[in-house]
Amino acid sequence: MIEIDRITKVYGDTTVVDAVSMTVDTGTITAIVGTSGSGKTTLLRMINRLVEPSSGEVRINGEPTRDTAPHLLRRRIGYAIQGHGLFPHHTVARNIAAVPRLLGWPRYRIAARVDELLGLFGLDPAEFRDRYPQDLSGGQQQRVGVARALASRPDLLLMDEPFGALDPIIRARAQQDLRAIQQKLGSTIMIVTHDMDEAMSLGDRVGVMDGGRLVQYAPPQEIVARPATPFVAEMVGEAERPLRFLSLIPLRDLVEPGEAEGAPLSDAASLRDALSACLRSGRDAVPVTRDGAPMGRVTLAALRREAARCP
Amino acid sequence: MSLRSGLSPPGLLFAVLGLGAMALPFATLSANRIVAGQGLALWQVAGPWATAAALAAMALALGLGLRGGWPWARLLGSLLGLGALLGLLGHAAPRLLAEAGEFARVSPAAGAWCLLLVFMMLMADALSVLRPGPWLRLGLLAGALALLAALFASGLLADLSVFQEYRARIEGFQRAAARHVALALGSLLAAGLIGFPLGILCQRRASLRAVAIPVLSFLQTIPSLAMFGIMIPLLSWVAASVPGARELGIAGIGFAPAFLALLLYSLLPVVANTVAGLDAAPRAAVEAARGMGMTPAQRLRSVELPLALPVILAGLRIVLVQNIGLAVIAGLIGGGGFGTFVFQGLNQTATDLILLGALPTVALALVAAILMDIMVDLTRHSPGEAR
Amino acid sequence: MPVSYGTLLRAGLALLLLALVLWPQGFAPVFAPFAPEGGPVIYTRASLLSLSLGHLGLVAVATLASTVVAVLLAILVTRPAGAAFRPLSRTLTNVGQTFPPVAVLALAVPVLGFGTGPTLVALFLYGLLPIFENAMTALSTLPPRTMEAARGIGLNRWQQLWQVELPLAAPVMLAGIRLSAVIGLGTATIGSTVAARTLGEVIIAGLLTSNTAFVLQGGLIVGLFAVLIYDALVQLERRLTPGRPRPA
Numbered sequence: 014m015i016e017i018d019r020i021t022k023v024y025g026d027t028t029v030v031d032a033v034s035m036t037v038d039t040g041t042i043t044a045i046v047g048t049s050g051s052g053k054t055t056l057l058r059m060i061n062r063l064v065e066p067s068s069g070e071v072r073i074n075g076e077p078t079r080d081t082a083p084h085l086l087r088r089r090i091g092y093a094i095q096g097h098g099l100f101p102h103h104t105v106a107r108n109i110a111a112v113p114r115l116l117g118w119p120r121y122r123i124a125a126r127v128d129e130l131l132g133l134f135g136l137d138p139a140e141f142r143d144r145y146p147q148d149l150s151g152g153q154q155q156r157v158g159v160a161r162a163l164a165s166r167p168d169l170l171l172m173d174e175p176f177g178a179l180d181p182i183i184r185a186r187a188q189q190d191l192r193a194i195q196q197k198l199g200s201t202i203m204i205v206t207h208d209m210d211e212a213m214s215l216g217d218r219v220g221v222m223d224g225g226r227l228v229q230y231a232p233p234q235e236i237v238a239r240p241a242t243p244f245v246a247e248m249v250g251e252a253e254r255p256l257r258f259l260s261l262i263p264l265r266d267l268v269e270p271g272e273a274e275g276a277p278l279s280d281a282a283s284l285r286d287a288l289s290a291c292l293r294s295g296r297d298a299v300p301v302t303r304d305g306a307p308m309g310r311v312t313l314a315a316l317r318r319e320a321a322r323c324p
Numbered sequence: 325m326s327l328r329s330g331l332s333p334p335g336l337l338f339a340v341l342g343l344g345a346m347a348l349p350f351a352t353l354s355a356n357r358i359v360a361g362q363g364l365a366l367w368q369v370a371g372p373w374a375t376a377a378a379l380a381a382m383a384l385a386l387g388l389g390l391r392g393g394w395p396w397a398r399l400l401g402s403l404l405g406l407g408a409l410l411g412l413l414g415h416a417a418p419r420l421l422a423e424a425g426e427f428a429r430v431s432p433a434a435g436a437w438c439l440l441l442v443f444m445m446l447m448a449d450a451l452s453v454l455r456p457g458p459w460l461r462l463g464l465l466a467g468a469l470a471l472l473a474a475l476f477a478s479g480l481l482a483d484l485s486v487f488q489e490y491r492a493r494i495e496g497f498q499r500a501a502a503r504h505v506a507l508a509l510g511s512l513l514a515a516g517l518i519g520f521p522l523g524i525l526c527q528r529r530a531s532l533r534a535v536a537i538p539v540l541s542f543l544q545t546i547p548s549l550a551m552f553g554i555m556i557p558l559l560s561w562v563a564a565s566v567p568g569a570r571e572l573g574i575a576g577i578g579f580a581p582a583f584l585a586l587l588l589y590s591l592l593p594v595v596a597n598t599v600a601g602l603d604a605a606p607r608a609a610v611e612a613a614r615g616m617g618m619t620p621a622q623r624l625r626s627v628e629l630p631l632a633l634p635v636i637l638a639g640l641r642i643v644l645v646q647n648i649g650l651a652v653i654a655g656l657i658g659g660g661g662f663g664t665f666v667f668q669g670l671n672q673t674a675t676d677l678i679l680l681g682a683l684p685t686v687a688l689a690l691v692a693a694i695l696m697d698i699m700v701d702l703t704r705h706s707p708g709e710a711r
Numbered sequence: 712m713p714v715s716y717g718t719l720l721r722a723g724l725a726l727l728l729l730a731l732v733l734w735p736q737g738f739a740p741v742f743a744p745f746a747p748e749g750g751p752v753i754y755t756r757a758s759l760l761s762l763s764l765g766h767l768g769l770v771a772v773a774t775l776a777s778t779v780v781a782v783l784l785a786i787l788v789t790r791p792a793g794a795a796f797r798p799l800s801r802t803l804t805n806v807g808q809t810f811p812p813v814a815v816l817a818l819a820v821p822v823l824g825f826g827t828g829p830t831l832v833a834l835f836l837y838g839l840l841p842i843f844e845n846a847m848t849a850l851s852t853l854p855p856r857t858m859e860a861a862r863g864i865g866l867n868r869w870q871q872l873w874q875v876e877l878p879l880a881a882p883v884m885l886a887g888i889r890l891s892a893v894i895g896l897g898t899a900t901i902g903s904t905v906a907a908r909t910l911g912e913v914i915i916a917g918l919l920t921s922n923t924a925f926v927l928q929g930g931l932i933v934g935l936f937a938v939l940i941y942d943a944l945v946q947l948e949r950r951l952t953p954g955r956p957r958p959a
Contacts, residue, residue: 063615087617098612102630112616161616171615333795392795434822445799448806452798545941547897550930553914557745557923576923649811653901656918666817670904675821682814693809 014039015060015169015201020069022055029055031225032069037169037218039074040199042192044216046206046248052225053205057171060203061090073168088115091162091170095177097154099146105131105157106142112165130160133194152183159191163200172204176211188215209248213237213257221245234261238323258323260285264301264311267319273298273310280308284319287311332392334449339386342405342442346382348435351413353420356427357485357674363433369416378415381408382439389446395453402447409439410481417483431485431676458701465694486683489676496664501684503579503660508647508688511583515590515643520636522591523598524624533599540592551588552653555581582659586650590643597639601632633703641696648689652681721942728935732759735928742924752924754913759932766909767936769902770895773831777838778888784839785846786872797847804844812837812898820905830902830909837898838891845887849880882952889944896937910936 015037022030030052037043047053058064060071062083071078078086091112099108106127113123128138134156146154155175162170176184188211195202206212212219213233220230221244229241237258240246249257264287265280277300278287290299291313298312351369354361367375381404388394388401417430432440456464481487490497526533543551560576563569574580605628613627629636655663665681668674731738739752746752787793788800815837819829853876861875903911910933917925 061615084617084619087615089617092612092615094608094612094615096608098606098608098615100609100613100627100631101606111613115617115622158612161612334799445803448802449799452802542938545893545937546930546934547900547911547937549897549900549911549914550933550937553918553926553930554934556918556926560923645809649809649813652811652813652817656904656915663813666813667904670817670820673825678817678820682817685814686810689809689811690806693805 014074015203016072017060018070018072020056020059020066020071022059022064023067028225030059033227035220035227035230037201037203039201041217042195042202042204042215043218043220044204044206044212045220045222046209046212047222048207051222053222054173056222057173057203057205060169061087061092061171088112088165089168091167093159093162093170093172093175095174097158099154099158099161101146104143104145105149108146108157109161109164111161116165126164130164133197134160134190151179152187155179155187156190163198168201170200170202172202174206175204191215209250213261221248234258237261255320255323256285259283259288259316259320262319265303267311267315268301268309269312269315271298271310273300275299277302277307279303284311284316288316291316330392332390335389335392335398335446338389338442338446342382342386342439345435345438345442348438349433350435351416351420352431352433353424354429355425357429357489357676358672361429366435370412370419374412374415378408378412381405385443385446395450398446398450399454402443402450405443405446406440409436409443410475413484414480421483429485429488429676430483458698461694462698465691469691485676486679489680497680500660500662500664504648504651504662504685504688507579507582507586507651507654507659507661508644511586511590511647512640512644514587515594516640519591519594520598523595524602526595527599527602537596540595543588544592548585548650548653549656551585552581552657555585556657559584577658579659581657582651582654586647589650590647593639593642593646597635598632601635602628604635605631634700637696637700637703641693641700644692644696645689648685648692652685655681721939724935725939728932728939731928731932731935732763735759738928742928745927746922746924750920750922754916754925754928756916757908757912759913762908762910762912763932763936766899769827769831769899769907769909770834770892773834774838774888774892774895776835777842777891781839781842782846782884785843785850788847789850800843800847804840807840812894813901816898816901816905825906827907829905830899830907834895834898838895841890841894842884842887846880846884849883850876853879882948885944885948885951889941889948892944893937893941896933896940900933
């Protein structure tokens with residue numbers, strides 16, 4: 014568990030981060046979202062002490078980060094940044110091995126870990142181990158960057174706009190992969206982004222920063238349903254709020270007995286997917302299946318009722 | 325692409341220049357090493373068969389250079405041309421000397437030098453189209469040096485005036501060579517020992533950089549003769565007033581002032597390139613290194629320096645080539661080196677003595693430049709750039 | 712705006728230089744301790760003014776000639792018709808710059824004899840390289856979008872060259888000219904070993920007669936000229952680059 018306690022950063026007369034407190038549960042993803050200059054990156058960099066807080070403290074599993082030398086602290090915390098920051102003069106394997114080498118792991122253990130991570134990120138170890146970063150595609154570089162950050166099984170993974178340099182399609186893939194890997198490894202992740210869609214789709218909880226303050230910190234549904242300030246509402250997008258709301262609820266929550274025509278949807282798909290399917294095919298209901306077996310249906314009327322619950 | 329096929333415009337230029345050069349006096353025959361000699365045309369220096377063979381080979385060489393598409397053939401052509409040129413010179417010299425007086429000298433004249441230049445340019449053009457990788461370049465350099473050594477050892481050129489001049493002072497030549505290399509390499513080493521840490525500090529501290537770089541640039545603008553000259557009173561004073569300095573070999577004349585002047589000239593390229601190299605390391609990589617918990621020393625050693633190495637080596641290349649050239653001036657202040665011959669030759673108006681000093685200096689600078697370029701390429705990490 | 716230290720320093724150095732050249736006797740007490748017993752303190756075999764003018768004139772003529780030829784060559788090589796010469800010219804400038812200026816000077820003597828001739832030729836040949844290199848780099852690395860726009864608004868080739876390419880390349884070319892001029896000032900000094908009438912004469916005379924006063928006097932004047940000319944050209948470069956194009 015990561016506890017951030019009234020952490021503040023002041024540069025001269027400017028308060029960049031203003032008494033932010035939040036708790037991040039182990040094994041969850043927290044997305045910090047805000048405009049540029051909102052202090053979100055400074056907040057992240059104070060956690061691994063790349064920026065020293067002016068006041069306040071951070072505790073990882075109850076232990077204040079101040080008690081550890083910064084470079085030793087950072088070896089326990091993964092860090093992935095926009096533009097991946099891979100070392101151009103080291104191979105993929107040597108890049109991923111960077112922190113384990115700093116920690117003095119034995120060579121066989123490092124080699125095994127490198128291959129394990131490459132496999133996990135869908136990169137064939139035999140093919141990619143000895144390549145140099147500039148021989149990889151943007152998406153592959155980014156995956157190696159995240160693999161490097163996870164190499165030493167850190168207590169916490171900090172990510173600063175990790176997907177910022179990727180094009181939209183590769184970006185969506187990278188987000189899905191990150192979700193899958195986080196669930197498989199049970200990692201604790203804090204990710205900073207300026208993209209509300211990314212925050213919503215990745216975060217178990219979303220923190221919205223504005224002018225150095227944390228204005229709302231809540232699960233995505235609540236951010237959409239009850240934006241704490243006009244700024245949060247604007248970030249969510251007033252006109253899109255009902256659609257965002259529907260996109261956060263799976264079909265299984267609204268399925269009712271009955272039959273419907275046409276192609277079925279999985280129960281894990283969102284209400285927004287169902288609405289889209291209805292509109293596209295002119296149906297009033299779509300059949301829902303679980304693992305391929307019919308489960309019931311979701312009607313357009315039910316979707317409307319649900320959307321209306323969004324204030 | 326026009327570079328790949330058809331007529332090569334540079335090749336055409338070389339052919340025209342080469343034919344023109346054949347019309348110039350090919351060799352000079354003079355009564356002794358000081359007086360001006362008499363120019364001999366290409367067809368006057370040797371018998372008809374030798375002349376015809378050499379002419380045919382040179383014409384073929386120029387002809388091979390005409391085709392744009394075959395860089396290897398053009399390289400071969402340049403070697404053929406050089407071989408024919410040197411062969412004719414070597415063949416002609418003893419013949420001409422046999423008919424002349426005891427102190428007579430034969431030396432290459434404008435035509436031979438121009439032909440040498442034309443074939444060298446043909447070689448340079450072929451190589452610049454071939455773009456050999458670093459290892460191939462190293463091989464080519466080794467091959468060229470081996471050929472040159474074999475040529476000297478064969479005695480083919482032994483009757484040329486420069487080589488007679490060399491034989492008259494073998495020991496002095498070796499001493500000058502050793503001193504020249506010691507001056508150039510020694511000052512490079514010292515500049516590295518001082519400039520390298522200074523560069524790292526300058527990159528970290530903007531205030532130090534704002535002072536150091538302008539001061540060092542200022543030193544670079546001082547004309548070399550003035551710099552060497554000013555070192556003399558400075559070091560005489562040190563030798564006279566600092567106890568023990570004289571015992572260390574510090575004196576106003578000789579090695580010490582030359583060494584110090586070269587060192588001062590060397591500092592700017594070393595410091596400026598160290599700063600530029602460290603600045604050019606990708607910011608994201610340095611940031612990531614910090615974020616993953618590397619100490620400043622680890623970051624410098626395993627990320628910043630390896631990435632800066634090609635730029636730092638490029639700075640050392642500038643220094644080495646510059647120092648080899650500037651070390652000639654040491655000859656004026658009793659510092660030794662090849663400059664001794666150059667300035668003696670200028671004083672005595674003995675052309676061959678000037679060449680005996682200038683040619684090895686040029687060759688040394690060229691070899692140093694090629695070697696350093698190869699090292700720079702080998703330390704580049706992206707294979708795309710190394711090609 | 713208050714007068715900056717830089718301006719004050721420049722004015723001070725220029726005044727010192729003028730005094731050293733025009734009124735050398737005034738510095739006799741300064742140089743006296745360096746002269747040998749009873750030897751001359753101030754160089755009087757030739758007027759320092761005429762040596763200075765000869766020195767500067769030599770460098771100016773050579774640099775001007777180098778500039779004209781080098782820029783013309785660079786323009787030719789960067790046109791499509793001259794493309795075949797580009798690899799060669801790159802190699803030649805690279806190789807040429809490894810030739811020590813002193814060696815170029817010394818090698819010119821057998822061909823041209825002693826005097827101003829070989830010095831001028833050596834200065835010209837050696838001066839070509841930095842200017843050509845910079846001009847070629849500048850002309851072949853112009854922002855492609857600007858060139859696209861120049862074509863797009865309908866400039867013909869000459870107009871592109873005159874109105875876009877040369878003005879954009881000017882600061883980098885000027886940096887090459889500055890390099891040439893500074894190297895030229897240094898090489899011209901050495902030119903007095905082949906009997907060119909330059910300020911090097913004073914230093915050489917000092918070296919030959921072990922008269923450190925001469926060495927210092929000549930060295931100081933040449934050094935001041937070099938530093939002030941270098942500085943003036945740097946200022947000119949700054950003037951020529953008013954609003955640097957902002958990154959898009």
